[in-house]
Amino acid sequence: MSLESGNPQISYTRSTSEQIFDYLRDEIIRMDLLPGEKIPENLLAEKFGVSRTPVRAALAELSSNGFVEIRPQRGTFVTKLSINLILEARFIREALEVAVVSHVAENQPPGIIEKCEQVFAEQSESAKAGDPLKFQRLDDKFHSVLADATGFGRVSKVIEAEKAHMDRLRNLSLQEFEGQYDHVLEQHRVIITAIKSGSGTSAKNAMETHMRDVFAILSVAPEKHPDYFY
Amino acid sequence: MSLESGNPQISYTRSTSEQIFDYLRDEIIRMDLLPGEKIPENLLAEKFGVSRTPVRAALAELSSNGFVEIRPQRGTFVTKLSINLILEARFIREALEVAVVSHVAENQPPGIIEKCEQVFAEQSESAKAGDPLKFQRLDDKFHSVLADATGFGRVSKVIEAEKAHMDRLRNLSLQEFEGQYDHVLEQHRVIITAIKSGSGTSAKNAMETHMRDVFAILSVAPEKHPDYFY
């Protein structure tokens, strides 16, 4: 949904700015708000039916997460993608995810296998049902279940933040990569098996392979959508 | 410096909220603003001679970096330390720093050895001169030089954010750990040597050792300063 259409409801259970943050973050990741697009504060305020103050707070937070770029006295824009941005995200994610699965494989926190299997099952279903949004949400879940099993809550926060940028790229190329569902699922299966085995090294290798997949998309997306890249 | 004293100057080259952010972040890391301390917006606004708006923006950013906790309609407080917070920071840092030195050792970006040696030399001097603030700033530098050598700018951002929490702990115990200067320098020396050798594995090992040092402090600080911990 672009800025012109729709009138999202603001509820009263959470702060206005939080809701606006979530809403915009979602639209940016879904590539509904496109890279480079201008999003003026007053337009957003009007769209949500609130003042500019909570909108500003939301935009500031989005900026600190790398989703928008605030150019003082010029405007606020959805950040463009860049090859370096994606490689950066992959580097950070790989470092953390590898450390996570190694840790999990070696410490075997109780119930972790069951949780992974559970998410895996649901994700398989959503793949069969052809529901890409649900699939992606469960993909987030799979990785956050692993990260949270370390007992370090901020780890999954950092991973999610980086994953978001990779997801933007992925959503840009959803059509071309429909067949990737099975591929992703197979890799998750390998990761689970490695954790079961208790071998930190094989868990590490499985995750490294998983992280490298983004390259397939990265090799075609920039020339196919040059406007969305720096 | 606590909230009652001092009148920091606000310049006009950067935005007001950015300057306030930097100022407060520094005071929190230096343990000048103590864990659990309340920092009301209006007091800060008065202290800086500005309105509450930029103060709010700065506090929001500090909150997203984990330095303060905003309890709606209740108040804003400097976050307390916790053993888990520190272990978390160490986990994230270790994962990233290890990936960084491995990458650097294996790719040998031009000039990296020289830059490290340079920082090392300066840091040795500041240790001799007994300047803990400068020592710490150069410690940041050492790690960010390495991280930036990967070409992925956000890596050093994430590392710095986590390092900040470990530094808070370290600054809490500066007196007891005066002798650590030489220890840190020796470890940096080992890391540089490992990078020179081009062996990702030995670089990794050296960095892992370096990261583990926080435990010495962590084993005494919580009981010595129970008020500052959850």
Place this chain on the structure above:
DNA sequence: CGTTTCGTTTTTATATGCAAAATTGTTTTA
């Protein structure tokens, strides 16, 4: 004495207004 109630104070959340910087389009000028 302990508890509840109620008004006061404190503090954040949001709305609104104004100022300053940058952009844009038009007009003027050589």
Place this chain on the structure above:
DNA sequence: TAAAACAATTTTGCATATAAAAACGAAACG
């Protein structure tokens, strides 16, 4: 025509005012 100057518009940064929620303290009450 091309360039420069200028005015109008857009847009963010900051200040101020109001609202609402929570905390606090004193008084009333059992």
